[in-house]
Amino acid sequence: MTTPRKLHDDEPDIDHALVAGLLADQFPRWAGLPLRYVASDGTSNMLFRLGDRLVVRMPRTPGSAADVPGERDWLRRLGPALPVPVPEPVGAGVPGRGYPWQWSIHRWIDGVLPTVGTGGQPAPFAQDVADFVRALWRVDTTGAPAAERGSPLAPRDAPTRAALDRLAGVVDRAAALDLWESALGAPRRDGPDVWVHGDLEPGNLLVDPDSGRLAAVIDFGCTGVGDPAVDLIVAWYVLDDCLRDTFRAAVGCDEATWTRGRGWALSIAALELSYYRGRNAFMADTAARVMGRLLG
Template sequence: MSAGQRMHPGMHPIDEDLVRRLVAGQFPQWAGQAVERFPSGGTVNAMYRLGDGMVVRLPLVEGGAGDVALEQEWLPRLAPLLPTAVPEVLGAGRPAEGYPWPWSVHRWLPGVNPEAGAPGEPLLLAADLARFVTAMRGVALPGAPRAHRGGPLALLDASTRAAIGELRGIPEEDVDCDAVAAVWEDALRVPGPDGPPVWVHADLMPGNLLVDGGRLTAVIDFGCVGAGDPACDLFPAWNLLPGGAREAFREALGVDDATWIRGRARALSQALIALPYYRATNPAMAGTARHVIRAVLGEG
């Protein structure tokens, strides 16, 4: 992303000096730790390594500020109920030094993001992801917030159709807009969930997963977490897993046809919206979006 291409309007400037001042002013016990920007394909937060064992996570835009409070409230409660490591909040930062929003210090979680379509151990990773999703669905904590994007599929209709229209004007992306529109319209005719909302992560993108030796070691970024359609956590079937592992993931979760179709449509909607928005500013997000569109159309 060049200096003239900002990922979002209203982004607050963040650099290592600001992070050092914020940490020194609010967490003096960590004031001597090295601070280094951590390159990330994330879209809502900037990340800075703090020493060897911590990471500072700061919203880039006002819309991410609510996610900080959400994670600080729910991560400690969810962590003991899940089979995979999740971020541990070590410090809750406040606005200061001209920075306007809350921020967090987390314990550093080792691992790397898996490669979309070519994870090192696809069948094992599919099984790991299914265990995580099953555990999320089984969470019984009361007072769950509403998951971001977790409502009826029809709520995404206007934004999805607008994105398809925008992609028709970008021929170099070579998206079969008639085909993706048909997939979307078919999904809108599918029944909604036949049970109550369940806990979902709601943003299981490759950039929010950490692996080591091909196995899932951590799930990060719980800013969309809450209760919603169980189809919301099927995203890895199309944004990460190749065909055989995709089917193994579905089988392990026991997903019925209607839920599978809704999950595919949700993944497609996210990709269609992301591609025109991020194509010039976030190569990782745009690349994942292209992969999802190919995977969905290839499956159909």
């Protein structure tokens, strides 16, 4: 059995015995189902497959735990409006057995992570991603919370520059700052903010292994209302280079929004690369690839 490993300094102890005990206490109807740890590169939640149709999601950090109630509530509203499946919460766990936070049980969604940078993604995949983004942006925002990401870029200026300082010798800092300052200067769009996913990275999209088409979008912990530019990070994080123009045309954004999207991708990648080097190879390698694509 693969042993779960910690990624963060403030992460509680989470293992098979803890999850099995919580299920026995709170969801006895499912406690007899096979339970197995799902080895993944996710950084927000630890996953345990429960039988064939369910998955237990255990937040790793206080920030991830704080997202759980809102994510449960809003997924029920967002799901019917979106063109591909999204997580469906079926159980709301509470603290217990020394575990301090709320946790969730969702229905399992089949799919594989997208391959990135191989040139093998089919052209319709870019259209699928654009269709998802545009559908999300159209959902009614009445009563919706502010997105964790999606505010103006200016509040990220200091941490982004600090991350680039820590990456001296790893990335071209001068080129990164030129891109960053262009993004900071790009005007905000006219019109109200929209629903955004906020974290369209490779680990949060699932692909049909047979067709290569988008099968699902998961992990809505960052979701809320904000600047649509943040969802354009998918162009550099997930899509092969040959599909970026297809996605941009399909999603239909203006030049300023695209420029802010590049800024979001740079800021997120710089912070991830500086944090996850030596902690999580998948996240660090992904962020390094994004920086390379942005800086060319």
